[in-house]
Amino acid sequence: MALQRTIRKLINSQNYLLPRGAAFLHSHATSFGFTEVNEEEKRKLVGNVFSSVASNYDLMNDLMSVGLHRLWKDKLISKLGPFPGMKHLDVAGGTGDIAFRVLESIRGVSHKAMHDSFAETEGQTQIFICDINPNMLNIGKKRATERGYTKNSYLHWVEGDAEALSFEDGSMDGYTIGFGIRNVTHIEKALAEAYRVLKQGGRFLCLELSHVELPIFKELYDYYSFSIIPTMGELVAGDKESYQYLVESIRQFPKQDVFAQMIVDAGFQAVEYENLVGGVVAIHSGLKL
Amino acid sequence: MARGVFSLLFRTGIGSGSGGGGGNGDVFGKLLSDILVCPLSRQALRYCPDSQSLISDSIGVSFPIINGIPCLVPKDGKILEDQIKSTGNDDSAGADSGI
Numbered sequence: 001m002a003l004q005r006t007i008r009k010l011i012n013s014q015n016y017l018l019p020r021g022a023a024f025l026h027s028h029a030t031s032f033g034f035t036e037v038n039e040e041e042k043r044k045l046v047g048n049v050f051s052s053v054a055s056n057y058d059l060m061n062d063l064m065s066v067g068l069h070r071l072w073k074d075k076l077i078s079k080l081g082p083f084p085g086m087k088h089l090d091v092a093g094g095t096g097d098i099a100f101r102v103l104e105s106i107r108g109v110s111h112k113a114m115h116d117s118f119a120e121t122e123g124q125t126q127i128f129i130c131d132i133n134p135n136m137l138n139i140g141k142k143r144a145t146e147r148g149y150t151k152n153s154y155l156h157w158v159e160g161d162a163e164a165l166s167f168e169d170g171s172m173d174g175y176t177i178g179f180g181i182r183n184v185t186h187i188e189k190a191l192a193e194a195y196r197v198l199k200q201g202g203r204f205l206c207l208e209l210s211h212v213e214l215p216i217f218k219e220l221y222d223y224y225s226f227s228i229i230p231t232m233g234e235l236v237a238g239d240k241e242s243y244q245y246l247v248e249s250i251r252q253f254p255k256q257d258v259f260a261q262m263i264v265d266a267g268f269q270a271v272e273y274e275n276l277v278g279g280v281v282a283i284h285s286g287l288k289l
Numbered sequence: 290m291a292r293g294v295f296s297l298l299f300r301t302g303i304g305s306g307s308g309g310g311g312g313n314g315d316v317f318g319k320l321l322s323d324i325l326v327c328p329l330s331r332q333a334l335r336y337c338p339d340s341q342s343l344i345s346d347s348i349g350v351s352f353p354i355i356n357g358i359p360c361l362v363p364k365d366g367k368i369l370e371d372q373i374k375s376t377g378n379d380d381s382a383g384a385d386s387g388i
Contacts, residue, residue, distance in 0.1 A: 087324065126324070137358055158325070159360040166328040166361035 029185050033248025039185055046183045047133060049242045050094070054135035056237040057095055063236060064229055069097075072281050073178060076207045077101045079285060084110045085124045086173040089197060091162045091190070092180020093129035094136030096143050096155075098207075102127055102176075103154055128167070130160040163189035167197045174198075178207040182253045191266035198288040204268055208259075209250040210275065210282035217278050225250070256282050327352075328361050344369070 030036060032045045053060065061069045076098065082088065082105040090099045106125055131137050137157050144150055160166050162177070162184050175194045184190045194204050212218045225247040233243025254262065256273050259282075263271045268286030275282050327334055327345035334343040334352075342351045343359055350366040352359060 128324075132362060134355065134358065134360070138356060141356070141358070157358045159355075159358055159362055159365070160328060161362045164328045164363050166325055166334075166359075168324055168326050169331070171324045 028187055028252060028254070031249075031252045033245045033252065035248075042185045045245075046185075049245055050133040050183075051135045052239050053237060053242050054094070054133065054139055057136065057139070058097070060233065060237055060243075063232055068277065069179075072207060072276055072283075073097055073101055075276065076176060076178060076205055076283055077105050079283060080105075080174050080176060080203060080205055082106045082109070082174070087126045087128075087171060088174040088176070089128045089130060089165075089167060089172045091130050091165075091175065091177040091194070092132075092183065093176075093178070094131040094133060094140055096129060096140035098176050098178045099127050099129045099140075099155060100144070100147065100149060102174075103149060106154075125154050126156060127154055128156045128158055128172075130158045130162070130165065132159065132161050134159055163193060165193045165197055169196050170199045170202075172197045172199060172202055174203050174205070176205045176207070179209065181206055181208055182249050187254075187259075187262060188266065191263060191268075195267045195288055200288060202288045204263070204286045204288065206259075206263075206284045208253065208282060208284070210253070210259075210279050211251075211255045212279040214278045221278075221280060256284070260284055325359070325361070328363050329366065 029039050029042065032042050037045060050057075065072075080088075080102065082102045084106050086106070088099075088102050090102065093099050103125075129137070129140060131140075137159060141157050144155055149155055158166065162180065163186055175198055177190070177194070181187060181190055198204060212221045229247050230240045230244045233246075234240040237243070253259070256275065256279070260271050260273050263284055263286045266286075267288070269289045271284070271286040273282050273284040325334055325343070326332060327347065327350070329350065330345055330347045332345060332347035334345055337344050337351070340351070341354045343354065343361070344351050345366070349369045351369055352361050352366050354360065
């Protein structure tokens with residue numbers, strides 16, 4: 001008994017003996033980019049970043065990714081396979097890009113179905129956009145109105161915390177988080193919540209900036225990230241620090257394999273990931289079986 | 290065929306757009322019974338149109354609705370003071386707000 005206690009103390013005192021995932025989680029919760037912060041601070045700082053970038057968020061995405069983020073999001077939706085009548089949750093969905101695509105995809109499916117038989121379940125489609133930042137949600141809601149998505153109340157905007165979701169257990173057919181999990185303080189809590197709210201057979205999908213390993217491309221990407229992006233942030237949004245945080249937080253986020261293991265640890269099965277643009281982004285997916 | 294027509298009518302009845310006001314009550318009512326719960330207790334929420342908030346009766350906490358968006362972040366919850374509710378449970382708030 002005493003021996004077991006001693007061993008446990010030894011293990012707990014040496015981080016490198018813990019599974020890689022756990023050590024990473026601690027450092028993720030206390031890192032704001034390359035700056036060390038305490039956990040409570042991190043959430044506030046990230047909150048400030050997104051309140052600041054909200055009004056230029058979509059424009060900056062287009063500039064920084066040269067429009068590629070649109071294709072990445074399209075790819076995410078094709079992996080999701082939306083269907084009429086589904087209940088979908090998009091977390092950190094702020095300005096609505098992913099939710100709008102889910103809606104458009106379902107409409108596309110419904111129109112095809114209607115040629116054969118009347119799509120009765122379309123009325124039950126519910127897409128929830130959850131974000132911790134009200135500024136981002138307000139912008140998303142405005143965009144939805146501009147695009148005419150408000151007619152049938154398919155979209156619902158909710159301010160909430162990815163680590164403590166306000167949805168019933170097993171209520172969602174799909175869960176997506178696009179460029180959001182990097183900003184969460186406790187990744188494992190967000191993953192656990194994702195698992196909780198998904199129905200059996202539900203699909204988890206995460207689109208996130210990830211790690212590039214290809215030799216020369218990596219150097220080019222680093223140069224672009226650390227020299228060009230913060231400058232762009234300064235010129236376009238008048239906010240160099242937020243974009244500095246952005247590129248640093250990408251480097252601090254666990255690598256593809258480690259993150260995949262975390263998703264497995266949360267209970268998901270058939271976990272896999274696909275690199276896009278050599279690892280600049282990765283789409284991780286899993287199923288709740 | 291008839292069912293399809295009914296569902297069309299039902300949809301146009303509920304869809305009131307993005308503005309605040311009476312229409313949202315129907316939408317929230319439907320959502321609450323189906324999917325939204327208190328992020329702290331995971332119990333059902335009650336929509337209160339007067340204070341524009343969602344009440345978690347199980348723990349005596351209220352969450353505001355701002356610009357038609359429910360704010361269900363745990364730290365946004367306000368513990369209910371002695372409020373005389375229409376149901377008459379005026380001393381329940383103090384007793385069971387134990388998080």
